[in-house]
Amino acid sequence: MYSEKILQVLTQFKQNKITTEEALEALRKLPYEDLGFAKIDYHREIRKGFPEVIFCGGKTPQQVKEIAFNMYKNGSDVLGTRASHEHFEAVRELLEKAVYYETARIISIRNTPPRKTKGIIGVVAAGTSDLAVAEEAAVTAELMGNTVKRFYDVGVAGLHRLLDKIEEIRECRVIIAIAGMEGALPTVLGGLVGSPIIAVPTSVGYGANFHGLSALLAMLNSCASGVSVVNIDNGFGAAYSASLINKIGEEGK
Incomplete structure (x- = not known):
C-alpha cells in the first residue's frame, strides 16, 4: 500500500498531471507503514528535516529491531534513544552496521552521510x-x-x-x-x-x-x-x- 501510493504520485508527476509542489505536498501526506504494533512515518524527514526517531524505552528488543530494520530498508537513517544493550544486540542481528553509544544509550544506523553545519x-x-x-x-x-x-x-x-x-x-x-x-x-x-x-x-x-x-x-x-x-x-x-x-x-x- 505504501509503495503503491508513492508510485502513483511519481507517475502523476512524470506525466505532468501534477506540479513539483503538488507532488511534494502529496508525499508529505502519504500514510505511514503499519507494522501492527507501530506505525512508521517515513515522510517525517520531508516535513521536519530529520527522520522519525525510535524511543526504545518501553519497547521490546524485537519491536525495536523490526522498526529499525523497516526504516533502514526504506532508506531512512535510524536513531534510537534510551536503548539498552538488549535493544542494540537485537538490532545488530539484522543490521551489522548499527552503532551503540553506551553512555548516551543511543543506537545509530546511517544510510547517508550527514550534512554538516558550520555553526x-x-x-x-x-x-x-x-x-x-x-x-x-x-x-x-x-x-x-x-x-x-x-x-x-x-x-x-x-x-x-x-x-x-x-x-x-x-x-x-x-x-x-x-x-x-x-x-x-x-x-x-x-x-x-x-x-x-x-x-x-x-x-x-x-x-x-x-x-x-x-x-x-x-x-x-x-x-x-x-x-x-x-x-x-x-x-x-x-x-x-x-x-x-x-x-x-x-x-x-
Missing part, C-alpha cells in the same frame, strides 16, 4: 553525574549533522571551571546547559553569553531535589533572558531544538 552547538554539563543526559544531547546533535563541543563538569560549585571555558562557549551558536541539584548553571550562563540557551534539568540530586523537579522549577524561574527549558533528563529534546536553531542560522549565512 557549533555547545553542550555544557554541570557535573559528571549529568553525563548520561549530556551525551544523549551531544550524540543526538552530532547525528543530526551538527558540530558539537563538550564542556563537562563546569557547574557553579566551582565557578572558575566555567569561567575558564567561557570564551570557547561564547563561540557556540546554540548552548545546551545541563544541570541537576539546584539547576543554577543555565541562569549563570544566561548572564554571560549572547547565544540562545536550552536548559535541561536532570534528576541528579539529594532528597529535596524531587527527582529533578527542583532543578526544573529553578530553570523555569530563571532571571536570565534567552533561556528556554525542556523536561527533566530530556537531552534528546534539547538537541533536536538546538539543531533546528543551528540550521536556521546556517541558512542565513
